[in-house]
Amino acid sequence: MTSRREFLKSASAAALAAGVVHPLLSWAKDAPAINVSGEDGMIVRSYRFFDLETPLEFMTEWITPVNHFYVRNHMFEPAKITLPTWKLTIGGEVEKPLTLTFADLQKIPVHSIVNTMECAGNGRSFQSPKVPGVQWGKGAVGNAKFAGPSLKSVLEKAGVKDTGKHVMFRGLDQVPGKVPPFIRSIPIEKAMDADTLIATRMNGAPLTQHHGFPARIMTPGWAGAASCKWVTEIQVLAKPFEGNFMNPGYRLPNSPVKPGEAVKPEETHSIIGLTVKSVIAFPNDGAKLKPGTQVIKGVAWAGEAEITKVEVSTDGGASWNATQLGKDEAKYAWRLWSYAWKPAKSGDYVILSRATDSQGRVQPSVAEWNPSGYLYNAYDQVKVYVQA
Amino acid sequence: MSRLKAVYLAVALLSAISMAQSPVEQLPAGAMQEKAAAACTSCHEARIIVQQRLSKAAWTKEVDKMTKWGAEVDPKDRDALIDYLSANFSPDQSAYIAPKSAVQNPNRRGR
Numbered sequence: 393m394t395s396r397r398e399f400l401k402s403a404s405a406a407a408l409a410a411g412v413v414h415p416l417l418s419w420a421k422d423a424p425a426i427n428v429s430g431e432d433g434m435i436v437r438s439y440r441f442f443d444l445e446t447p448l449e450f451m452t453e454w455i456t457p458v459n460h461f462y463v464r465n466h467m468f469e470p471a472k473i474t475l476p477t478w479k480l481t482i483g484g485e486v487e488k489p490l491t492l493t494f495a496d497l498q499k500i501p502v503h504s505i506v507n508t509m510e511c512a513g514n515g516r517s518f519q520s521p522k523v524p525g526v527q528w529g530k531g532a533v534g535n536a537k538f539a540g541p542s543l544k545s546v547l548e549k550a551g552v553k554d555t556g557k558h559v560m561f562r563g564l565d566q567v568p569g570k571v572p573p574f575i576r577s578i579p580i581e582k583a584m585d586a587d588t589l590i591a592t593r594m595n596g597a598p599l600t601q602h603h604g605f606p607a608r609i610m611t612p613g614w615a616g617a618a619s620c621k622w623v624t625e626i627q628v629l630a631k632p633f634e635g636n637f638m639n640p641g642y643r644l645p646n647s648p649v650k651p652g653e654a655v656k657p658e659e660t661h662s663i664i665g666l667t668v669k670s671v672i673a674f675p676n677d678g679a680k681l682k683p684g685t686q687v688i689k690g691v692a693w694a695g696e697a698e699i700t701k702v703e704v705s706t707d708g709g710a711s712w713n714a715t716q717l718g719k720d721e722a723k724y725a726w727r728l729w730s731y732a733w734k735p736a737k738s739g740d741y742v743i744l745s746r747a748t749d750s751q752g753r754v755q756p757s758v759a760e761w762n763p764s765g766y767l768y769n770a771y772d773q774v775k776v777y778v779q780a
Numbered sequence: 781m782s783r784l785k786a787v788y789l790a791v792a793l794l795s796a797i798s799m800a801q802s803p804v805e806q807l808p809a810g811a812m813q814e815k816a817a818a819a820c821t822s823c824h825e826a827r828i829i830v831q832q833r834l835s836k837a838a839w840t841k842e843v844d845k846m847t848k849w850g851a852e853v854d855p856k857d858r859d860a861l862i863d864y865l866s867a868n869f870s871p872d873q874s875a876y877i878a879p880k881s882a883v884q885n886p887n888r889r890g891r
Binding site for chain 1: 823824825827828831834835841842848849850871876878879880881884
């Protein structure tokens with residue numbers, strides 16, 4: 393067992409090997425860029441633990457390249473896992489507990505999905521009053537193709553007993569101090585959905601270290617916390633897993649609360665599917681635009697529901713215009729959208745975007761506040777100046 | 781190259797050579813600077829702290845939660861640590877600006 397200090401020493405050595413430079417005065421303006429191998433122009437919310445956000449300028453493509461895909465870690469990443477030593481155990485409320493090697497996993501038919509994954513805390517920094525946690529802006533979200541055996545196919549090999557109601561996942565991430573491990577569970581119905589995967593590939597290549605190599609759970613349409621990385625253990629349980637990241641973590645108030653108000657734990661429920669949301673990828677907030685036609689564009693997603701329309705306002709919400717939805721679509725994937733706008737005159741404009749989904753949910757003008765700042769989804773807004 | 785840039789470059793090179801700059805230096809000066817670094821940054825870097833903008837009540841909850849999770853805070857220092865964090869990282873402080881990772885392949889840069 394490695395002590396925490398030894399572990400930190402080796403983590404620091406790994407950071408040096410990766411060419412990481414810790415900037416002095418990291419809270420200061422114009423902090424220098426940090427070199428992170430394989431991650432390109434990302435917003436560094438945290439280096440240790442490793443949390444990267446996708447800048448809006450990368451949200452104009454339907455598929456987010458892996459080096460632009462957000463990374464959220466709660467703990468230290470495991471040391472690089474080698475395939476011959478990795479194994480996956482399946483136990484708990486099953487007829488026949490299993491241990492699978494990576495080679496065993498590769499013998500199971502592969503299923504692919506395109507999924508928009510979003511961190512439950514995306515947009516936390518916009519909550520008022522402010523709440524603790526990684527202060528994500530707009531980019532803890534991405535859309536990628538994930539492939540691997542369905543979780544169902546593996547659970548069926550083990551034979552889920554009638555008593556099995558929830559499925560928990562343990563990853564190989566390393567837990568510091570007395571921090572509770574990052575273990576969560578999902579209901580058996582979602583676990584047995586044909587689209588819930590033990591993903592081994594992302595955008596056609598093996599998962600990278602930061603995205604859970606060699607295998608991660610992919611629970612489509614749900615907050616990213618339901619998609620355990622570096623998975624090594626699956627347990628079928630008779631009831632939801634009881635641990636910090638199930639309760640009090642990742643819960644929302646049952647009814648709206650006054651911003652800043654405390655919420656009783658018994659009046660909360662677990663976050664499952666994502667909500668309806670759009671963001672504006674172009675123009676950027678504060679942009680100076682030339683006169684003439686401008687194509688306002690962005691992305692919109694709705695978890696397990698489908699986006700039915702995205703509207704844009706260029707007059708601060710007084711009037712709304714239909715946008716063109718992109719042709720690329722898949723069940724859990726975001727839609728690109730665009731709107732050609734010709735400003736009538738020079739001056740300041742407030743541009744808003746608002747998405748609606750197949751469940752009739754509409755992105756609200758003000759997001760409901762909650763104590764951990766989860767699932768922020770107010771209209772997106774950018775202010776621009778059109779030059780004469 | 782501006783003088784500021786030159787200073788940053790020198791600092792970056794020195795940091796790379798001499799290992800990471802000390803976590804103490806990443807936190808603002810104050811009576812609890814060193815103790816905050818010792819208690820908090822063995823598990824996570826100072827950046828996690830400096831991006832927060834929290835009320836004293838919220839900092840109190842965080843310090844107590846982290847102490848339960850293994851942060852070594854002498855009970856005698858608890859109140860002073862909460863005061864230090866609340867004074868430096870309160871909601872009325874200016875917005876935190878995060879750094880970016882270097883662009884490794886400019887041709888792939890979207891817009």
